[in-house]
Amino acid sequence: MQTETRTTIDHTSTPGDQSVTVLRFSGDISSNSREPVLGAWQNVSSGPVLLDFTKVDYINSSGIALIIQMLMEADKTGRKVAAFGLTPHFQKVFTMVGIAKYAGLYKDEPTALASF
Amino acid sequence: MQTETRTTIDHTSTPGDQSVTVLRFSGDISSNSREPVLGAWQNVSSGPVLLDFTKVDYINSSGIALIIQMLMEADKTGRKVAAFGLTPHFQKVFTMVGIAKYAGLYKDEPTALASF
Amino acid sequence: MIETAGTSVEVRLPSRLGFEKVAMGTAASVAALMGFPSERIEDLKTAVAEACINAIEHGNQLNEQLSVGVILSATTDELEVKVIDNGSGIAKQPPRPDIDRKIHGEEDARGMGMFLMQALVDEAEWVRDSKGKGSYVRLVIRLDKESD
Amino acid sequence: MIETAGTSVEVRLPSRLGFEKVAMGTAASVAALMGFPSERIEDLKTAVAEACINAIEHGNQLNEQLSVGVILSATTDELEVKVIDNGSGIAKQPPRPDIDRKIHGEEDARGMGMFLMQALVDEAEWVRDSKGKGSYVRLVIRLDKESD
Numbered sequence: 001m002q003t004e005t006r007t008t009i010d011h012t013s014t015p016g017d018q019s020v021t022v023l024r025f026s027g028d029i030s031s032n033s034r035e036p037v038l039g040a041w042q043n044v045s046s047g048p049v050l051l052d053f054t055k056v057d058y059i060n061s062s063g064i065a066l067i068i069q070m071l072m073e074a075d076k077t078g079r080k081v082a083a084f085g086l087t088p089h090f091q092k093v094f095t096m097v098g099i100a101k102y103a104g105l106y107k108d109e110p111t112a113l114a115s116f
Numbered sequence: 117m118q119t120e121t122r123t124t125i126d127h128t129s130t131p132g133d134q135s136v137t138v139l140r141f142s143g144d145i146s147s148n149s150r151e152p153v154l155g156a157w158q159n160v161s162s163g164p165v166l167l168d169f170t171k172v173d174y175i176n177s178s179g180i181a182l183i184i185q186m187l188m189e190a191d192k193t194g195r196k197v198a199a200f201g202l203t204p205h206f207q208k209v210f211t212m213v214g215i216a217k218y219a220g221l222y223k224d225e226p227t228a229l230a231s232f
Numbered sequence: 233m234i235e236t237a238g239t240s241v242e243v244r245l246p247s248r249l250g251f252e253k254v255a256m257g258t259a260a261s262v263a264a265l266m267g268f269p270s271e272r273i274e275d276l277k278t279a280v281a282e283a284c285i286n287a288i289e290h291g292n293q294l295n296e297q298l299s300v301g302v303i304l305s306a307t308t309d310e311l312e313v314k315v316i317d318n319g320s321g322i323a324k325q326p327p328r329p330d331i332d333r334k335i336h337g338e339e340d341a342r343g344m345g346m347f348l349m350q351a352l353v354d355e356a357e358w359v360r361d362s363k364g365k366g367s368y369v370r371l372v373i374r375l376d377k378e379s380d
Numbered sequence: 381m382i383e384t385a386g387t388s389v390e391v392r393l394p395s396r397l398g399f400e401k402v403a404m405g406t407a408a409s410v411a412a413l414m415g416f417p418s419e420r421i422e423d424l425k426t427a428v429a430e431a432c433i434n435a436i437e438h439g440n441q442l443n444e445q446l447s448v449g450v451i452l453s454a455t456t457d458e459l460e461v462k463v464i465d466n467g468s469g470i471a472k473q474p475p476r477p478d479i480d481r482k483i484h485g486e487e488d489a490r491g492m493g494m495f496l497m498q499a500l501v502d503e504a505e506w507v508r509d510s511k512g513k514g515s516y517v518r519l520v521i522r523l524d525k526e527s528d
């Protein structure tokens with residue numbers, strides 16, 4: 001089990017060839033994740049952003065608050081955000097707190113990319 | 117998590133067409149498993165016997181003792197026994213206690229069947 | 233199934249963030265022994281984690297001299313988890329989190345722990361310290377209930 | 381990595397077979413926090429399960445009025461687990477299990493728990509009760525050591 005958060009930044013494109021930045025998180029998303037979550041956002045190029053939670057083991061409410069702060073930044077600059085790779089449990093949790101309203105939650109990367 | 121042991125008895129054959137009885141265990145193998153382990157042995161037809169641990173979550177030393185008692189019966193009647201589906205950890209444990217000397221431990225069913 | 237009714241398991245954790253995961257592991261094991269389905273175990277794990285984080289952070293204010301107590305009590309049809317700290321408890325329930333207000337900076341991005349506990353388990357009750365025995369949150373999940 | 385050195389977690393379990401799994405869950409969570417690799421966590425889980433089964437069965441003789449204590453103490457490079465019961469402990473180490481003798485009915489099929497504990501962890505020590513504080517087995521796994 002990896003407790004620290006790691007974020008890698010990837011680039012891909014939608015089926016319609018729009019370029020997309022992918023933030024791939026791994027480890028935990030908790031109060032320790034400010035830099036890997038909000039810091040990574042600073043390095044994102046323009047266009048839609050995809051969040052990959054496939055390798056995330058544990059997310060708590062402090063981590064969710066950081067995701068919300070990231071979505072605040074996205075909202076301010078009119079960027080679209082989608083997420084994939086959440087377990088059914090965390091899809092439910094993200095929906096309960098309302099995140100699904102500001103970031104589409106998809107089962108996998110192709111489905112998420114097709115949503116932009 | 118299923119704590120009780122269940123055993124289903126299947127029949128298959130080796131690549132050389134010898135008939136084989138397969139005991140498929142699921143759940144835990146512990147001190148509560150006397151009947152599902154030793155009782156199942158009573159219902160085994162002649163020929164080699166394959167033990168399938170794929171669906172076993174937990175094995176403790178009392179459960180291992182029941183497997184050893186089964187191997188005692190097999191030894192008395194000259195029956196060959198092989199096992200598959202153990203996690204690497206339980207393959208190590210079975211080897212530590214010496215079970216591997218009396219029952220070949222294989223990674224999957226075809227490999228185990230080919231060993232008879 | 234192993235008979236678990238009438239049993240109780242106690243855990244004592246240091247007041248350090250991260251140790252909520254130990255309570256999650258213990259609670260998951262007790263719930264599995266009782267035969268809860270995996271979705272309910274996930275709900276319980278998240279609720280227990282949030283309860284422990286609050287006990288560590290707000291109740292014990294990260295004071296490592298203090299520990300957080302977790303008492304898991306099983307009956308035939310439910311599991312009760314009390315998470316106990318040395319603080320004075322909560323005076324009133326925070327408002328339900330409002331994502332629109334959060335996104336527009338009108339309320340703190342945080343403040344979702346208690347809401348999640350209530351949403352994920354069948355009962356969540358906060359009890360303030362009386363006579364120095366500690367404040368606690370009491371979470372209950374029932375065996376017959378489906379996941380919300 | 382979460383800083384775990386100097387912390388200790390305590391668990392109290394009922395003396396009922398099956399509850400060793402709760403100790404396994406707790407021990408696995410602490411070891412994961414400390415950064416142990418998964419194979420070592422499996423070794424620890426089996427050793428802790430066997431220690432708890434012996435405490436429940438032999439130490440507390442399945443008396444449900446008594447509980448089994450598990451104390452997990454982390455340093456920077458090792459995890460120590462003490463499993464405590466109310467019995468008088470073991471007088472002498474049992475002989476190493478001999479599979480040939482077992483298969484030929486010359487020794488009991490059982491009697492592998494203590495052997496497995498010693499084989500799976502880096503240190504296993506049995507301490508008999510002194511002054512009614514309980515007997516315990518002390519298991520240690522080290523972070524730098526590979527799985528045996």
Ligand SMILES: Nc1ncnc2c1ncn2[C@@H]1O[C@H](COP(=O)(O)OP(=O)(O)O)[C@@H](O)[C@H]1O
Pocket residue numbers: 061282286287290291317319320321322326342343344345346347367
């Ligand atoms: N165990 C506790 N002891 C004291 N105060 C608490 C406790 N749990 C929660 N609170 C108070 O309730 C508030 C809301 O808690 P919560 O919904 O979990 O969100 P957050 O912890 O992110 O603020 C906390 O900010 C704190 O003031």
Ligand SMILES: Nc1ncnc2c1ncn2[C@@H]1O[C@H](COP(=O)(O)OP(=O)(O)O)[C@@H](O)[C@H]1O
Pocket residue numbers: 177430434435438439465467468469470474490491492493494495515
């Ligand atoms: N905690 C304990 N208290 C008292 N006696 C014990 C304890 N642990 C082990 N023993 C004794 O040591 C013997 C060997 O234990 P073990 O190797 O675990 O095998 P088993 O439990 O299958 O007999 C037990 O049969 C018991 O007599």
